[in-house]
Amino acid sequence: MRMKDFMTPDVPALQPGDNLRRAVELFRQTRLDGIPVVNEKGFLVGLLTRVNLFDALLEGFDLHKTVDDFLTRKVVTVYLDTPYQEVVESVKTSPVGMGVVVDNNNRVRGVFTKVDMITALFRESDLLSARLRAVYQAMHNGIVSVDEAGCITMLNPAAELLLGVREKDVLDKHVASALPGLDLTGVIETDRGEVGKKCLVAGRALLVNSTPIADNGIIMGAMAIFQDLTELEQVAAELESVRTLKNTLQTVLDIAYDGIVVVNKEGMITFINQSLADFFGFDPGDAVGRHVTGVLENSRLHIVARTGVPENARLQQVGGSYYVVSRLPIVENGQVVGAVGKMMFRNLEEIRELARRMDALENELNYYREELRKAGGNHYTFDNIIMVSPSMINLKREALQAARGVSTVLLRGESGTGKDLFAQAIHAASPRRGGPFIKVNCAAIPEHLLESEFFGYAPGAFTGAQRGGKPGRFELAHGGTIFLDEIGDMSPGLQAKLLRVLQDREFERVGGTRPIQVDVRVIAATNRDLEDMVAKGDFREDLFYRLNVIALAVPPLRERQEDILPLVHCFLQKYNSLCGMNVSDLAPETIEVLRAYHWPGNVRELENVIERAINFATGGIIRVKDLPAYLSRVDEPAGKRAVVANYRDRLGEAEREIIFSAIKAAGGNKTKAARILGISRSRLYEKLKKLGL
Numbered sequence: 001m002r003m004k005d006f007m008t009p010d011v012p013a014l015q016p017g018d019n020l021r022r023a024v025e026l027f028r029q030t031r032l033d034g035i036p037v038v039n040e041k042g043f044l045v046g047l048l049t050r051v052n053l054f055d056a057l058l059e060g061f062d063l064h065k066t067v068d069d070f071l072t073r074k075v076v077t078v079y080l081d082t083p084y085q086e087v088v089e090s091v092k093t094s095p096v097g098m099g100v101v102v103d104n105n106n107r108v109r110g111v112f113t114k115v116d117m118i119t120a121l122f123r124e125s126d127l128l129s130a131r132l133r134a135v136y137q138a139m140h141n142g143i144v145s146v147d148e149a150g151c152i153t154m155l156n157p158a159a160e161l162l163l164g165v166r167e168k169d170v171l172d173k174h175v176a177s178a179l180p181g182l183d184l185t186g187v188i189e190t191d192r193g194e195v196g197k198k199c200l201v202a203g204r205a206l207l208v209n210s211t212p213i214a215d216n217g218i219i220m221g222a223m224a225i226f227q228d229l230t231e232l233e234q235v236a237a238e239l240e241s242v243r244t245l246k247n248t249l250q251t252v253l254d255i256a257y258d259g260i261v262v263v264n265k266e267g268m269i270t271f272i273n274q275s276l277a278d279f280f281g282f283d284p285g286d287a288v289g290r291h292v293t294g295v296l297e298n299s300r301l302h303i304v305a306r307t308g309v310p311e312n313a314r315l316q317q318v319g320g321s322y323y324v325v326s327r328l329p330i331v332e333n334g335q336v337v338g339a340v341g342k343m344m345f346r347n348l349e350e351i352r353e354l355a356r357r358m359d360a361l362e363n364e365l366n367y368y369r370e371e372l373r374k375a376g377g378n379h380y381t382f383d384n385i386i387m388v389s390p391s392m393i394n395l396k397r398e399a400l401q402a403a404r405g406v407s408t409v410l411l412r413g414e415s416g417t418g419k420d421l422f423a424q425a426i427h428a429a430s431p432r433r434g435g436p437f438i439k440v441n442c443a444a445i446p447e448h449l450l451e452s453e454f455f456g457y458a459p460g461a462f463t464g465a466q467r468g469g470k471p472g473r474f475e476l477a478h479g480g481t482i483f484l485d486e487i488g489d490m491s492p493g494l495q496a497k498l499l500r501v502l503q504d505r506e507f508e509r510v511g512g513t514r515p516i517q518v519d520v521r522v523i524a525a526t527n528r529d530l531e532d533m534v535a536k537g538d539f540r541e542d543l544f545y546r547l548n549v550i551a552l553a554v555p556p557l558r559e560r561q562e563d564i565l566p567l568v569h570c571f572l573q574k575y576n577s578l579c580g581m582n583v584s585d586l587a588p589e590t591i592e593v594l595r596a597y598h599w600p601g602n603v604r605e606l607e608n609v610i611e612r613a614i615n616f617a618t619g620g621i622i623r624v625k626d627l628p629a630y631l632s633r634v635d636e637p638a639g640k641r642a643v644v645a646n647y648r649d650r651l652g653e654a655e656r657e658i659i660f661s662a663i664k665a666a667g668g669n670k671t672k673a674a675r676i677l678g679i680s681r682s683r684l685y686e687k688l689k690k691l692g693l
């Protein structure tokens with residue numbers, strides 16, 4: 001409050017030269033204790049008080065005498081903007097008890113009297129108490145105040161809530177009895193406040209600050225301000241867990257494999273992890289607070305923070321190298337508030353190495369899947385093997401004879417001729433048919449697993465091994481038949497071990513010491529020229545003779561054309577039902593093409609061709625156009641092929657040619673062929689199957 005808010009404005013004034021009569025008249029009109037005297041320019045000359053006037057009259061001056069000789073010249077003057085508090089001090093020291101108010105140009109604008117001051121005081125204290133009450137009401141902390149006798153004078157709503165009492169019920173009661181535990185009488189007695197004292201009041205743990213209330217050095221009472229300690233402790237615990245979480249996150253982000261940078265909506269960096277800073281050689285502290293474009297070349301993070309559109313797996317060039325980055329907006333309550341960028345800057349070689357390892361694992365997985373599928377798959381009998389050709393009928397007769405005995409059988413023949421089927425059929429026709437039929441594809445098992453697959457491993461044989469060890473295929477085949485497919489692909493070390501099993505029917509698990517005896521019939525198969533391998537020293541002669549007790553040769557498909565059509569119809573039936581199709585016949589030209597083809601991949605290739613053709617056929621008939629183009633253009637010039645073949649066929653054809661030439665160069669040795677091609681043996685095996693070779 002300022003002077004202009006509570007002064008008495010527009011008071012009449014005397015001028016130098018005015019007489020006492022004029023003064024008497026003005027006093028009668030205004031009831032003021034003094035009349036300002038101003039000159040013609042409006043400046044204050046003095047103040048004629050009632051006392052001045054009475055003195056003049058008592059001294060016997062008549063009413064025509066001018067006021068000039070009786071004025072009080074030392075007058076309290078204040079400006080319009082002077083604050084209330086300053087005026088109070090002036091008035092206290094003024095002998096007159098009133099003052100004159102002037103503007104900034106020192107012209108008289110009014111007067112202030114003691115009545116004005118008291119009115120202002122009331123207004124001021126009303127305002128103060130309204131403000132104080134608002135604070136009391138709104139405060140989250142509880143407040144209790146007491147008078148000098150310790151009786152409660154006030155309790156705010158927060159205190160009511162915290163202590164579970166109503167103000168009206170405790171007013172004027174002594175604090176010690178109304179609120180036991182809240183010690184304010186001690187504060188009054190000692191005139192000393194206390195900070196952060198723990199008190200138990202009305203069953204609540206409180207943190208209390210108390211202070212005496214004094215006026216001019218006299219204790220008038222005391223006041224306590226308090227808050228719930230349990231609430232405080234809860235907040236502190238929450239803060240602590242947030243701090244721990246922040247530290248954890250910070251550590252995780254700092255050791256993260258990738259670089260991480262966070263910007264706010266303006267594109268200013270708010271966080272950058274240690275890995276990124278280390279990689280580009282700067283201090284994270286220097287980067288925080290700077291615009292991202294000033295720290296990382298070609299950054300678009302500020303754009304993502306503005307648009308909210310994520311950018312995944314983009315390339316960003318920094319310092320002449322490219323890095324894979326992903327940028328994601330940070331959204332809070334539906335608003336984009338920033339963005340986070342992730343940068344893969346590690347050596348690409350490491351990633352390639354990882355990919356290689358994954359590749360190897362995938363091969364392993366595929367192998368086990370295939371084995372699993374076969375383990376639960378159909379077991380063929382001679383009735384399921386489609387054959388009409390005399391050579392096959394003859395073979396079946398020989399195989400049936402072999403099935404009755406216990407001797408080892410060696411199935412010879414090109415890939416895809418049906419050796420696997422014959423092995424199963426022999427088992428099914430043998431007295432061991434009630435026992436297990438276990439197949440081991442020596443070419444498909446990853447090299448490092450071969451030995452443990454064959455013979456199993458003892459408990460604790462190597463890191464990662466199953467705790468109780470694992471039986472090998474020989475153990476699993478006990479009482480039944482083991483079918484060793486692709487026997488020509490076995491390493492020399494394993495050949496020696498196999499020989500021992502065949503001779504002694506006994507072996508040890510990998511890492512084990514106990515000999516294990518098994519009763520197993522062996523059927524082996526190969527598409528390799530084992531005699532040639534023996535001659536070259538690639539295959540043990542003694543093992544060859546052990547295996548070659550009963551040799552059965554499955555003829556290639558091109559040498560038994562009579563079987564082609566019956567096989568086609570068998571596959572039509574199989575894939576119609578598998579694919580939900582209804583393709584029942586072949587156009588005559590299609591039959592011609594199938595007969596004319598030389599089927600290097602034998603029955604497996606024929607089966608693949610039919611499966612594919614069913615998917616392309618229209619009108620329930622397979623036409624030449626539904627067959628792969630390479631079947632019908634053996635002699636066509638390469639230029640013409642390029643025009644007609646579709647992308648997938650050309651790709652498949654190129655792959656076949658590459659694989660064929662590698663196998664040829666390796667003399668039929670798949671391990672060598674895989675090495676030439678730079679792929680794993682099991683991957684080559686997968687490809688051969690896929691291409692029907």
Ligand SMILES: Nc1ncnc2c1ncn2[C@@H]1O[C@H](COP(=O)(O)OP(=O)(O)OP(=O)(O)O)[C@@H](O)[C@H]1O
Pocket residue numbers: 384385386387413414415416417418419420421422485525526527567570603604607693
């Ligand atoms: N006579 C047949 N009757 C029915 N299906 C056959 C016949 N011959 C082969 N097949 C089919 O052809 C595919 C290849 O047969 P199989 O696996 O027995 O050949 P394989 O000579 O053992 O080949 P690889 O030497 O590559 O192991 C199989 O899907 C099998 O079902």
